Amino acid sequence: xxxxxxxxxxxxxxxxxxxxxxxxxxxxxxxxxxxxxxxxxxxxxxxxxxxxxxxxxxxxxxxxxxxxxxxxxxxxx
Amino acid sequence: xxxxxxxxxxxxxxxxxxxxxxxxxxxxxxxxxxxxxxxxxxxxxxxxxxxxxxxxxxxxxxxxxxxxxxxxxxxxxxxxxxxxxxxxxxxxxxxxxxxxxxxxxxxxxxxxxxxxxxxxxxxxxxxxxxxxxxxxxxxxxxxxxxxxxxxxxxxxxxxxxxxxxxxxxxxxxxxxxxxxxxxxxxxxxxxxxxxxxxxxxxxxxxxxxxxxxxxxxxxxxxxxxxxxxxxxxxxxxxxxxxxxxxxxxxxxxxx
Numbered sequence: 001x002x003x004x005x006x007x008x009x010x011x012x013x014x015x016x017x018x019x020x021x022x023x024x025x026x027x028x029x030x031x032x033x034x035x036x037x038x039x040x041x042x043x044x045x046x047x048x049x050x051x052x053x054x055x056x057x058x059x060x061x062x063x064x065x066x067x068x069x070x071x072x073x074x075x076x077x
Numbered sequence: 078x079x080x081x082x083x084x085x086x087x088x089x090x091x092x093x094x095x096x097x098x099x100x101x102x103x104x105x106x107x108x109x110x111x112x113x114x115x116x117x118x119x120x121x122x123x124x125x126x127x128x129x130x131x132x133x134x135x136x137x138x139x140x141x142x143x144x145x146x147x148x149x150x151x152x153x154x155x156x157x158x159x160x161x162x163x164x165x166x167x168x169x170x171x172x173x174x175x176x177x178x179x180x181x182x183x184x185x186x187x188x189x190x191x192x193x194x195x196x197x198x199x200x201x202x203x204x205x206x207x208x209x210x211x212x213x214x215x216x217x218x219x220x221x222x223x224x225x226x227x228x229x230x231x232x233x234x235x236x237x238x239x240x241x242x243x244x245x246x247x248x249x250x251x252x253x254x255x256x257x258x259x260x261x262x263x264x265x266x267x268x269x270x271x272x273x274x275x276x277x278x279x280x281x282x283x284x285x286x287x288x289x290x291x292x293x294x295x296x297x298x299x300x301x302x303x304x305x306x307x308x309x310x311x312x313x314x315x316x317x318x319x320x321x322x323x324x325x326x327x328x329x330x331x332x
Contacts, residue, residue, distance in 0.1 A: 038274050044136070045275055048312060049199065057136070065133045 036068050085163045086115075086170055087127035089145040090318065091156040091325065093185050094121040100148045105132065105141045112145045115167055117174035120181050122158075123149055124170060132161035146318045154189045156181065157318045158325045165329075173327060184323060191266060193319045194284045194294060197312040198257060200250070200277040204308040209245045216241045250279045253309065257301060258282070264294045269321045279309065283321035291316070 043064065047057040087105050094114050104110030104125030114121040123145060132138050139160065146155055164170055174181070210217050219238055223231040250273075257280055262268050265284040273281050286294050295315070302311050 040134070041274050045197070045199075045278075049310065061135060065135060069131075069133070 033068060033071055036064055036071070040064050040068075083129045084126060085129040085165050086122075086124040086167060088158045088162045088164060088170065088327070089123040089125075089142060090149070090158050091174075091181050091185070092121050092123055092149055092153040093119060093189075094149075094153055095119045096121075100145070103141070103145045103148055105138060105145070112148065115170045115174070117171055118178065120174060120178065120185065122170050122174055123155075127163060129163050129165070132163075134160060143318065143320075150192075150316075150318055154185050155318050156184050156188060156323045156325055157320050158327060162325075162327055164327075169329075188319055188323065190288050191285050191319065192288055192291065192315075193317040193321060194286050194291070195312075195314040195317060195321075196257065196261070196280060196282050196284070196298065198253065198279040198305070199275065199310045199312070200246075200279060201308055201310055202277060205246065205249065205277065206242065208308055209242055209249065213241070213245050216245060246277075253305060254280045260297050260301060261294065264290050264297065267322060271321070285319055285322050 040061065043052075043057060043060050046052045047054070052060075089112070092114070095116050095118065097114055097116055099111050099113040100123070101112060102109035103112045104127060106127050110125040110127060112123060112125045115124055125145070142160055146157060149155060164173070210220065216238060219234060219241070223234045223238075228235075258268070258270075261282075261284055265286050267285040269283045269285075271281045271283070273279065284294070298311070298313050302313075305311075
């Protein structure tokens with residue numbers, strides 16, 4: 001069973017190279033996106049615990065990912 | 078060709094292998110691309126052909142990402158690369174392997190014969206509150222006292238009970254979390270506890286464990302399950318790539 005939160009929360013260890021600028025961007029993103037990421041993890045947990053169906057999960061996930069995309073996009077422009 | 082659909086190499090992980098090898102049509106993107114190794118000396122990158130684009134952290138994508146790494150981890154030490162890392166072509170991958178050889182080698186040595194085990198423990202909602210009422214006399218006393226009064230007169234007391242229950246819940250969580258950590262940490266090389274992002278979550282922990290200690294770890298988890306099973310739901314995931322301990326970030330601008 002996979003844990004999305006491993007990906008979302010994994011620390012950056014063994015960084016090959018990360019420019020300062022990139023780092024700043026990453027940090028800002030973390031703050032802005034934090035809430036949505038938390039919701040994603042909570043959603044995943046509810047699914048793992050069989051509290052919601054796969055269909056419900058997929059619908060809600062797609063909604064959250066759209067919001068995440070929108071945030072990323074608004075930052076790029 | 079459209080820029081948005083330019084083809085590249087999606088990198089899943091770095092691993093110890095000196096053999097060009099295919100692991101089957103497990104690639105990301107749903108096209109059935111082969112997942113295979115690109116080697117430099119005795120290390121390799123596990124890749125598949127994939128369009129250079131943004132990849133959403135959907136369950137489907139992240140499961141694909143993980144499955145590819147799991148396909149090789151039984152036989153190899155792996156260093157997970159950050160989700161959605163895509164390079165231009167094979168030459169770029171070789172350049173990265175060559176330039177970062179020593180760091181990769183060192184991390185591979187650190188991760189050799191180790192695996193990640195994850196534990197989530199969550200209170201069973203219906204049981205834990207009943208449990209608190211039984212165990213905490215002050216909460217029970219106050220509850221019984223106001224039960225006979227009309228609701229509009231007990232607003233303040235009900236708030237108070239809410240706070241007391243909340244405090245009791247924290248107390249219960251802490252006790253069990255400590256027990257879990259005290260039991261399992263000695264068996265691990267490294268421990269990482271992530272924030273409990275769910276009200277009833279007691280612990281969300283990842284343990285880096287030597288493979289030879291995995292059976293003992295399993296056994297201890299089993300014991301914890303027996304001990305707390307009535308009121309706690311355990312979610313135990315075993316033999317994962319060390320996602321919580323290694324997450325290689327490769328900046329393509331450098332190569």
